[in-house]
Amino acid sequence: MIIELVNTGSELMLGRVLNTHQQWLCRQLADLGYVVSRQVAVPDTGADIQLAVRESLSRADLVITTGGLGPTSDDLTRDLIAQMLGRELRENAEVLAHISQFFTVRQRRMPERTRVQALVPEGAVVLSNPNGTAPGLALEVGPDLFRPGKGSWLIMLPGPPRELRPMFKDAVVPLLRQFLPLDAPFVCRTLRATGLGESVVEERVSGPLDPLVARGLQIGYCARPGQVDVRLAAHNTNAEGIVAEAAAIVQKQLGKFLYSDGEEEIEATIVELLTARKLTLAVAESCTGGCIANRLTNVPGASAIFLAGLVTYSNAAKHKFLGVREQTLEANGAVSEAVAREMAEGACNQTGARYALSVTGIAGPGGGSEAKPVGTVFIGLAGPEKTIVERMFNPFDRETFKQVTAQQALDLLRRNLPPAQ
Amino acid sequence: MIIELVNTGSELMLGRVLNTHQQWLCRQLADLGYVVSRQVAVPDTGADIQLAVRESLSRADLVITTGGLGPTSDDLTRDLIAQMLGRELRENAEVLAHISQFFTVRQRRMPERTRVQALVPEGAVVLSNPNGTAPGLALEVGPDLFRPGKGSWLIMLPGPPRELRPMFKDAVVPLLRQFLPLDAPFVCRTLRATGLGESVVEERVSGPLDPLVARGLQIGYCARPGQVDVRLAAHNTNAEGIVAEAAAIVQKQLGKFLYSDGEEEIEATIVELLTARKLTLAVAESCTGGCIANRLTNVPGASAIFLAGLVTYSNAAKHKFLGVREQTLEANGAVSEAVAREMAEGACNQTGARYALSVTGIAGPGGGSEAKPVGTVFIGLAGPEKTIVERMFNPFDRETFKQVTAQQALDLLRRNLPPAQ
Numbered sequence: 148m149i150i151e152l153v154n155t156g157s158e159l160m161l162g163r164v165l166n167t168h169q170q171w172l173c174r175q176l177a178d179l180g181y182v183v184s185r186q187v188a189v190p191d192t193g194a195d196i197q198l199a200v201r202e203s204l205s206r207a208d209l210v211i212t213t214g215g216l217g218p219t220s221d222d223l224t225r226d227l228i229a230q231m232l233g234r235e236l237r238e239n240a241e242v243l244a245h246i247s248q249f250f251t252v253r254q255r256r257m258p259e260r261t262r263v264q265a266l267v268p269e270g271a272v273v274l275s276n277p278n279g280t281a282p283g284l285a286l287e288v289g290p291d292l293f294r295p296g297k298g299s300w301l302i303m304l305p306g307p308p309r310e311l312r313p314m315f316k317d318a319v320v321p322l323l324r325q326f327l328p329l330d331a332p333f334v335c336r337t338l339r340a341t342g343l344g345e346s347v348v349e350e351r352v353s354g355p356l357d358p359l360v361a362r363g364l365q366i367g368y369c370a371r372p373g374q375v376d377v378r379l380a381a382h383n384t385n386a387e388g389i390v391a392e393a394a395a396i397v398q399k400q401l402g403k404f405l406y407s408d409g410e411e412e413i414e415a416t417i418v419e420l421l422t423a424r425k426l427t428l429a430v431a432e433s434c435t436g437g438c439i440a441n442r443l444t445n446v447p448g449a450s451a452i453f454l455a456g457l458v459t460y461s462n463a464a465k466h467k468f469l470g471v472r473e474q475t476l477e478a479n480g481a482v483s484e485a486v487a488r489e490m491a492e493g494a495c496n497q498t499g500a501r502y503a504l505s506v507t508g509i510a511g512p513g514g515g516s517e518a519k520p521v522g523t524v525f526i527g528l529a530g531p532e533k534t535i536v537e538r539m540f541n542p543f544d545r546e547t548f549k550q551v552t553a554q555q556a557l558d559l560l561r562r563n564l565p566p567a568q
Numbered sequence: 569m570i571i572e573l574v575n576t577g578s579e580l581m582l583g584r585v586l587n588t589h590q591q592w593l594c595r596q597l598a599d600l601g602y603v604v605s606r607q608v609a610v611p612d613t614g615a616d617i618q619l620a621v622r623e624s625l626s627r628a629d630l631v632i633t634t635g636g637l638g639p640t641s642d643d644l645t646r647d648l649i650a651q652m653l654g655r656e657l658r659e660n661a662e663v664l665a666h667i668s669q670f671f672t673v674r675q676r677r678m679p680e681r682t683r684v685q686a687l688v689p690e691g692a693v694v695l696s697n698p699n700g701t702a703p704g705l706a707l708e709v710g711p712d713l714f715r716p717g718k719g720s721w722l723i724m725l726p727g728p729p730r731e732l733r734p735m736f737k738d739a740v741v742p743l744l745r746q747f748l749p750l751d752a753p754f755v756c757r758t759l760r761a762t763g764l765g766e767s768v769v770e771e772r773v774s775g776p777l778d779p780l781v782a783r784g785l786q787i788g789y790c791a792r793p794g795q796v797d798v799r800l801a802a803h804n805t806n807a808e809g810i811v812a813e814a815a816a817i818v819q820k821q822l823g824k825f826l827y828s829d830g831e832e833e834i835e836a837t838i839v840e841l842l843t844a845r846k847l848t849l850a851v852a853e854s855c856t857g858g859c860i861a862n863r864l865t866n867v868p869g870a871s872a873i874f875l876a877g878l879v880t881y882s883n884a885a886k887h888k889f890l891g892v893r894e895q896t897l898e899a900n901g902a903v904s905e906a907v908a909r910e911m912a913e914g915a916c917n918q919t920g921a922r923y924a925l926s927v928t929g930i931a932g933p934g935g936g937s938e939a940k941p942v943g944t945v946f947i948g949l950a951g952p953e954k955t956i957v958e959r960m961f962n963p964f965d966r967e968t969f970k971q972v973t974a975q976q977a978l979d980l981l982r983r984n985l986p987p988a989q
Contacts, residue, residue, distance in 0.1 A: 158788075158790060159607070160594055160603060160604050160607070161594060161598040161788065161799075162590070162591045162592065162594030162595025162596070162597070162604075163595070163788065163790040163797070164790065165586070165591045166587060166590055166591065169586075169609065170580075170583045170586045170587065172583070173580070173581055173583030174582065174583025174584070175583070177581075182581060183581050183583075184581065184610070184616070185581075185610055185616070186580070186581070186608070186609040187606065187607070187608050188590065188606070188607040188608075189606055190605065195605070199606070309965075367579075369579065369584040369585065376584070432858075435862075435865075436861055436862055436864070436865025436866070436870070436874075436877070437853075437858035437864075437865060437879065438858070438862045439858070440857055440861070441857055441858035441859045441862040441970075443857070443858075444856075444931075444970075445966060445967055445970070447932075447933055447934070447966060448934075449857070449881075450882075453857075454882045455882060455885035455889065456857070456858050456877070456879030456881070457877075457878060457879070457889070458865070458876055458877030460865065460874050460875060460876055460877070461871075461875045461876060463875070463919075463920070464876035464919060467918070468876065468878070468889060468918075497888070497889075498884075498888075499884070511868075512868055513868070513869075545866065546866055549862075549865075
């Protein structure tokens with residue numbers, strides 16, 4: 148099946164916004180077994196949109212467009228495509244009622260120009276939009292119009308991600324299953340590892356997975372700072388069995404380095420593990436500057452386990468809030484095993500948390516020395532039984548340094564938690 | 569001038585990585601006066617790359633490709649394009665020496681397969697790559713090969729952003745100036761506002777700018793959570809004067825809501841302002857969970873002004889680390905004007921910082937009430953003269969809530985700083 152994506156928007160061409168639709172839609176589709184073979188972005192001027200959609204319809208079984216369904220003068224997609232396909236636009240009473248209702252609920256007057264969003268091309272399926280006013284539209288383009296002997300499906304989605312994403316899951320996926328079913332079952336699963344580089348992950352799993360590749364397994368590796376995803380997919384009648392066998396092999400080969408059998412971030416894993424064990428956490432950060440606390444508190448429900456984060460950038464703050472001794476700071480320097488240890492233990496003592504993580508290091512660009520170059524970091528974990536300190540070397544740019552170090556700290560905690568009761 | 573961008577990479581089509589090249593290159597080019605009219609992403613298989621590049625060369629004066637110049641088996645761009653253009657590949661001694669040197673410096677053996685990166689198509693300009701092994705390549709495609717009577721420039725850039733970005737600035741920009749000069753001067757400037765919505769910004773500036781639009785000014789607005797960019801550009805012999813006049817009008821109309829005359833983040837503005845005034849800052853965060861501290865410490869040199877961040881998620885932590893009185897918490901609840909005030913004042917007192925910001929609110933999804941719905945937040949600023957508390961309402965998803973609230977807090981400080989001596 149050939150699938151193409153057309154993103155419209157002049158702000159894309161000026162580089163004012165990042166095209167997150169491409170990654171999100173390609174990912175959703177790939178995980179369902181539908182691989183996008185081409186993505187195009189064009190400005191929202193008439194000629195460009197029509198040309199791009201026409202070219203895609205001449206090649207693809209499914210064309211998805213994003214953007215240009217709103218009420219303003221540069222929202223041209225609906226009109227241009229109806230015109231190109233020779234379909235009349237008719238006001239749809241149900242859509243109009245939804246739009247009107249949308250404004251009533253928000254106690255706002257419905258601007259006259261939003262009425263244009265109730266126009267639906269003849270024969271189109273309306274994809275309702277509970278999060279906005281512009282519905283999505285899906286229509287079947289008959290054979291021979293753009294490619295000999297074959298037709299296509301054309302699906303138009305609204306631009307705002309909080310409208311597009313639920314609409315894709317709730318309306319587009321069922322439509323794909325009904326009108327564009329896969330020729331064989333597709334199964335896809337991602338396992339997420341941390342603490343190993345991409346090449347090491349590949350080295351450990353690729354040999355043992357070879358026999359399954361011969362039976363149709365597809366393997367993909369994707370590295371991000373401090374993390375490697377292993378994607379296992381198969382597309383045949385034995386897909387489920389093959390992927391399950393492959394996952395078992397990966398689990399065996401990577402063991403404790405795997406932290407998620409889904410796609411969650413490690414901070415979500417930590418909140419889940421601590422919540423299940425009724426344990427609490429405090430964090431003492433120097434060079435990560437609040438990055439660990441920020442990531443933990445991005446997880447809904449973090450307040451159940453997270454008591455406090457102490458971002459002690461200055462030595463005075465390390466002493467005052469964490470009880471790090473002045474002589475420890477003087478004798479070892481702020482970036483040292485001893486200070487990381489006292490920071491973690493101090494965070495436990497001061498907050499009453501069962502566990503505490505600490506980080507002290509040199510994020511750069513300045514501040515390095517020969518003995519402790521930029522990228523040097525000590526990560527501490529204090530718990531009811533003992534305190535552990537690990538020395539790491541993360542010679543990256545400042546933000547990558549913070550992210551990788553935060554990942555390592557959270558993983559240190561994960562690897563040292565007691566089993567659930 | 570017609571410019572197209574071709575991004576290659578199967579991982580793009582699977583949605584495993586975000587295509588940041590599109591935004592970055594489109595933005596760089598637009599700010600130089602070169603607007604990209606189409607961007608295409610294709611998998612790194614031979615047929616797709618050749619087809620996409622051939623189509624772009626049939627339309628554009630300049631085609632830029634990204635990716636596929638590395639040493640592995642899926643790095644096909646160099647070969648495929650040389651083949652398509654009928655140019656022989658020849659090993660370039662200078663490039664080979666650079667690659668070999670690259671490994672020597674890192675005390676690593678040079679893998680034999682990296683040698684392929686020294687191959688250069690006949691007649692191509694080599695764009696050196698100080699940050700990696702694969703050079704960029706630029707070549708002029710003669711007239712009539714792909715479009716009647718006209719030729720094109722084709723520039724191939726490596727995929728890794730830390731190689732591509734410096735190469736674009738150091739090698740591609742001079743090449744554009746030399747071989748593809750603009751027909752008239754182009755000037756572009758961005759001013760950044762916070763604290764006003766996009767429509768209010770537009771309402772305030774668009775009328776007064778109208779006379780300049782008639783003289784060739786182009787205006788663009790771009791909204792991000794808590795921030796609006798106003799882009800002013802002109803492309804004619806009076807460009808410099810027109811953009812300067814426009815900037816003066818925007819400055820007059822938006823006044824204190826403008827925080828940057830460049831494109832820096834507000835946390836960088838804060839570090840700069842406090843450093844220049846030799847002032848220090850502490851932060852007490854509840855619902856933003858370390859987001860403010862994290863943003864501040866992303867700025868190199870933040871340690872000169874930032875003493876400590878106290879992420880006091882629990883009431884006990886608010887009491888212990890900030891001295892918020894238990895009766896204040898009981899009488900008003902943690903999300904209140906009174907608690908925000910005591911948090912900010914406590915942060916000043918406990919750290920000795922001249923200023924302190926505090927935030928307490930309800931990020932959601934849970935925890936709201938009728939009087940204080942999800943999105944309610946109190947932001948405090950304590951300073952040597954007085955304490956200010958503002959109540960805001962940010963009913964967004966959790967991460968947007970944190971970003972917008974952090975932006976508002978940093979802006980509260982910016983607006984209340986004394987003038988520099």
